[in-house]
Amino acid sequence: EKIEELEDQIEEYEDKIEDLQSEANTLNREIESFNAQINVTQLKISNSIEKIRRTEREIDDLTGDIGQMIERIDQMSERIEYQEDILNERIRERYKTRETSPMMVLLGSDTLNDLVKKAAYLKVMELQDNKVLSQMRDTKNVYNRQKKLYEDQKEKEEELQEQLIIEKANLDWYKVSLESKKAEKARLLEATQNDEQKYQDLLAEAKAEL
Numbered sequence: 001e002k003i004e005e006l007e008d009q010i011e012e013y014e015d016k017i018e019d020l021q022s023e024a025n026t027l028n029r030e031i032e033s034f035n036a037q038i039n040v041t042q043l044k045i046s047n048s049i050e051k052i053r054r055t056e057r058e059i060d061d062l063t064g065d066i067g068q069m070i071e072r073i074d075q076m077s078e079r080i081e082y083q084e085d086i087l088n089e090r091i092r093e094r095y096k097t098r099e100t101s102p103m104m105v106l107l108g109s110d111t112l113n114d115l116v117k118k119a120a121y122l123k124v125m126e127l128q129d130n131k132v133l134s135q136m137r138d139t140k141n142v143y144n145r146q147k148k149l150y151e152d153q154k155e156k157e158e159e160l161q162e163q164l165i166i167e168k169a170n171l172d173w174y175k176v177s178l179e180s181k182k183a184e185k186a187r188l189l190e191a192t193q194n195d196e197q198k199y200q201d202l203l204a205e206a207k208a209e210l
Contacts, residue, residue: 003050056164
């Protein structure tokens with residue numbers, strides 16, 4: 001992945017900067033150090049841009065997924081409401097026909113034929129009610145899982161948004177740092193005119209002032 005490659009290069013340059021800082025103070029070493037710092041900062045800018053692009057892509061993908069989840073959750077809410085309406089209607093129907101228990105069916109039957117029909121009707125009603133209840137349980141289970149998944153994805157999206165803000169702030173800082181390093185190098189070359197003796201004279205003056 002490009003980000004990993006950039007981070008490997010950044011680590012190499014940071015090691016080089018550390019090595020240069022341990023060497024003797026010479027103009028060549030100072031210029032090399034500036035070049036290494038400029039290069040590492042440029043790599044950090046490229047790395048930061050790649051991270052921002054990756055995070056933005058992840059946010060876009062999550063936003064699409066979340067939108068689809070909201071649609072599914074809304075559909076399941078409507079299905080649950082529909083199933084509850086059916087069940088409530090069936091309960092009202094039972095009260096209306098006064099068939100609220102098997103005993104009432106038996107007592108209200110005038111003939112054996114009536115008894116068989118009403119018992120069969122009651123059994124069908126019971127099976128249908130159980131089916132509706134089972135469907136409601138299944139729908140509610142799926143609804144709860146989708147809602148939990150939605151909450152997790154929403155939380156992840158918020159975390160990515162925070163990462164994006166931080167990475168954009170890092171990018172701004174790297175850009176300022178790059179311009180600063182380039183300016184320092186330019187001032188050094190202007191002051192020494194790329195001459196080692198002038199550099200050593202300036203270095204001696206700076207030490208004398210300490």
